Amino acid sequence: MSPRKENLSxxxxxxxxxxxxxxxxxxxxxxxSRLNITQYRMLVKLAAAGESIAQSELSDLLGLRPNVITQAxxxxxxxxxxxxxxxxxxxxxxxxxxxxxxxxxxxAVNESIVSQLYALFPTEDAAWRAILETSITAGSFIDxxxxxxxxxxxxxxxxxxxxxxxxxxxxxxxxxxxxxxxxECRVMQRLAETGRPMRIGDMASQLQLSPVNVARAxxxxxxxxxVRRMGAPHDRKAVFVDVTERGRAQQAVIARTVDALGRELxxxxxxxxxxxxxxxxxxxxxxxxxxxxxxxxxxxxxxxxPLA
Numbered sequence: 001m002s003p004r005k006e007n008l009s010x011x012x013x014x015x016x017x018x019x020x021x022x023x024x025x026x027x028x029x030x031x032x033s034r035l036n037i038t039q040y041r042m043l044v045k046l047a048a049a050g051e052s053i054a055q056s057e058l059s060d061l062l063g064l065r066p067n068v069i070t071q072a073x074x075x076x077x078x079x080x081x082x083x084x085x086x087x088x089x090x091x092x093x094x095x096x097x098x099x100x101x102x103x104x105x106x107x108a109v110n111e112s113i114v115s116q117l118y119a120l121f122p123t124e125d126a127a128w129r130a131i132l133e134t135s136i137t138a139g140s141f142i143d144x145x146x147x148x149x150x151x152x153x154x155x156x157x158x159x160x161x162x163x164x165x166x167x168x169x170x171x172x173x174x175x176x177x178x179x180x181x182x183x184e185c186r187v188m189q190r191l192a193e194t195g196r197p198m199r200i201g202d203m204a205s206q207l208q209l210s211p212v213n214v215a216r217a218x219x220x221x222x223x224x225x226x227v228r229r230m231g232a233p234h235d236r237k238a239v240f241v242d243v244t245e246r247g248r249a250q251q252a253v254i255a256r257t258v259d260a261l262g263r264e265l266x267x268x269x270x271x272x273x274x275x276x277x278x279x280x281x282x283x284x285x286x287x288x289x290x291x292x293x294x295x296x297x298x299x300x301x302x303x304x305x306p307l308a
Contacts, residue, residue, distance in 0.1 A: 008262060009259055010266075012190045012207060015207075016208045024113075025160040028113030028156075031112050040109065043082065045061060047153065049149070052095040055094045081101055082097065084096050117156065142163070142270070170182065170265070174258070178254060180221070180250070186209070192251040197242040221241075224246075225246050227242060
């Protein structure tokens with residue numbers, strides 16, 4: 001089945017998975033490295049390539065401006081993780097390769113990233129663990145490998161690099177399409193899915209965002225007249241958010257943009273089994289985490305007692 005015939009819409013559950021995974025991947029990096037994510041992305045690409053790469057080529061491969069590549073290369077060289085070389089036949093060409101220390105560093109960070117992912121997701125369940133591992137491998141293909149050797153190298157680290165690039169592209173694409181931020185679009189997306197007014201707290205919980213961040217996003221959306229705040233007669237403290245007519249038009253723009261970007265940046269780089277793995281980790285694991293929270297909430301409710 002081709003991607004065009006599959007249901008590959010990116011809903012709010014998918015973006016919850018993106019954010020949770022992105023945060024776990026970054027924690028794994030921070031706990032084992034002083035490199036920032038751009039520097040580490042470059043080092044992973046160099047380590048996986050197994051040979052030197054021209055700096056101009058790295059700019060295209062990583063989707064980064066040449067000056068950003070130069071700054072990252074300087075940092076890697078200062079850390080002894082990479083070394084510059086002169087290109088064959090052209091003394092002006094600058095190439096860069098990972099050193100043994102750089103390759104060892106990627107191996108160590110990759111282990112840290114894997115540990116963070118296993119700590120995040122409920123991998124005591126063998127089925128969920130298999131889904132997570134398959135999705136990590138699939139995710140590493142979002143940023144297409146440049147060689148057969150790269151395919152087998154550091155899938156968790158490559159998944160981090162892929163997800164960072166994908167997430168940045170989604171943010172930029174949404175901003176260009178409708179002028180709203182990533183978090184604002186996630187709020188609008190969730191409101192479209194429920195089709196009813198929602199409490200800010202409930203929305204924050206479902207989107208795995210802080211209530212403060214959701215409230216700020218709602219403030220900005222209200223300033224655009226995309227949403228309005230609503231009160232409830234049975235609970236005067238509760239604040240609900242409802243979509244306006246103008247907001248519904250923007251929800252359609254957001255949905256079209258997200259789906260188009262998903263097909264261009266994500267799904268077309270994956271085969272059918274890889275697409276299934278990405279969908280499975282979103283549905284099975286995220287819904288499992290949500291059910292775990294619901295079960296905890298039910299237990300807390302059962303323990304309530306009357307106040308004097």
